[in-house]
Amino acid sequence: MLVSIIAGARPNFMKIAPIIEAIRKAHDEGYSINYRLIHTGQHYDKKMSGDFFEQLGIPEPDANLEAGGGTQAEQTAAIMVRFEKELLENKPNLVIVVGDVTSTMACAITAQKLCIPVAHVEGGIRSGDWSMPEEINRLVTDSITNYFFTTSEVANTNLRNSGVPDERVFFVGNTMIDTLLKQMPSFLKPDFWDEFKLEKKQYMVMTLHRPSNVDDPEQLKSLLGVLENSSNDQPVIFPVHPRTRNNLQKFGIQLEKVKMVEPLSYLEFNYLVQHAKGVITDSGGITEETTVMGVPCMTLRNSTERPETCALGTNELLGTDPIALEQALTRLYAGKWKEGVVPPLWDGHTAERIVKHICEIFDVKSEETVSVL
Template sequence: MSKKLKTLIIAGARPNFMKVAPIIQQIQRYSEDVANNGTQLEYRLIHTGQHYDEKMSDVFFAELGIPAPDINLAVGSGSHAEQTANVMIKFEPICEQEKPDWVVVVGDVNSTLACTLVCAKLGIKVAHVEAGLRSYDRSMPEEVNRIVTDALADLLLTPSADANENLIREGIPASKIRLVGNVMIDSLMNNLEKARSSPILDRIGLKQKGFVYVTLHRPSNVDKQSALTLLMSALGKVAKELPVVFPMHPRTRKMCEQFNIPLDEIDGLQIVDPLGYHDSLCLTEAARFVLTDSGGLQEESTYFKTPCLTLRSNTERPVTVTMGSNKLSNLDRLSADIDEVLGRNTTIGQIPPLWDGRTSERIISSIIEAS
């Protein structure tokens, strides 16, 4: 007897799109497979509209080949409370209308938490992709989102063994936890050919392993004048040795203007507009090293074995440090860390287990088994 499972897949912000794309593609493949044990999978893609800038949203859907969302909640920006509340208010009637068997949430943005809360109240099962990641820093809004989502979710799909350990320590039953691997790597591998054929290196005059790729946007790095001034000074020193490419987040640009930090006076620093996914992957693989405060870039650089300095005091992805090419840094020792990176091999580290491009298969299998 055939079984039909209806799933709502939630995408809230730019990092989510790379995570939902392979899941959607796997559902489509599964549904077309005649040997699918009689289970029919049906999905609807819900975009909460938490990121509403076209450069931060629409271009990613096009690049990743994700179909247009079935529903866009269009919540826009606002404080954490406003955004979370607006998603909940708009998502609840969707759940009541659609009556899904599962809601799949990914990552750690406000939409992840908000949709999980709605489902918990309505008795709808939630699968959390990227469960169990912890920075142990509750001053980060994402950390609060992770903890609450994992406490309420019915199926916790983890990217690495440390995430399983975190959940067990928090009292989550082992029966709810599945180690499936890193779904971001599915997207990376699916897009590798396009990334490697990107014209970005020629367009801005860069050579393989002959430049530094920088992405920084967290408030701790860009919202304080002393920190941002030190940071831009450090980049100026690096730029004397190697070109520095910095796709600048609009907020970072605004803060530089506010603090009167001149950007056009730093020789070798190339500030460009935010990049698409393929261009970013191309730069991550080709860079001499990456300087970032982004979670996704820590993972992508680990896959490429590109040295990465993460300008944060902690990371929820410790496997990128213990196995991969990532190192945590801070403004006090950034110059020394940069010197160390430049003085060693251009590729380091290992690719963690189950970062193999087949995570979306394991996610779908786990949801079917748990149904």
């Protein structure tokens, strides 16, 4: 059996690494399963792509579609055209897409038009906010997916409510947490740690990239102003997304307490998060990592597709009002942040469960089993 695994953007890489490892392990154990890794090239910056392959031990892609750049429509079209050619030349039995980026949707559509079944890892998550491109990607992908590998009971319920039969839904856990737990002993202290005189639990980490937070100059100034004017003396480390950096320059925003740094590699960023007093973000994936590491997290969004990080974990959904951020920081510095727990099946073995289910679905047997039969 041949499985094509799709990776396109930074969030995908942490999710595919354990799946590749689990397929290799099954293959070594005699199961007739193999894979082709397809990098769509949606993220092509070294820090946004290359470092992840190196640090997470992901092999060189079997194909790189080099479909980065352009508008979302242009990028979707480029991925579909180039992935169709890849599928025609190397037709798999199954295409695995992960997460909710443009590559996820584009490759799912292309596979289904060639009558190749699709499995969606992280199927069923929803924010309910159609202004987010990711939400459209989720809805379209799940509407044409054959097999769903889910991270939570909330996702299972979402799929069930949309009419997906239970036999196509497999609650397996979170592959991104597989990677986090495996790589935790290898986290790297960033070069600027000593330069900024950072001490464990004596600084904050922030990431901002969503248009609702960074495209409006007054909103961006207000959010950063809360941190600049905070009565607490702790520094804020801000790995700046290229788009956000451009806006900061365009709006003439100057920062002192907030320390801007370049985007970090996976191992460096998570070292920073692991030892932070707290994290301020508008990213979804970071809320999962902070939940597992027990780090307080403040999400500057009005909705989340990962409600388990709020219901069970250390995350709180604040909205985009700077006053809410100020109030949350006051609670954190006063030692009144909630305790969280790790959601069910976020245990480091998700990818193994996924591959086991795939072998059962497609009746893939080990050589040992075949010989006994």
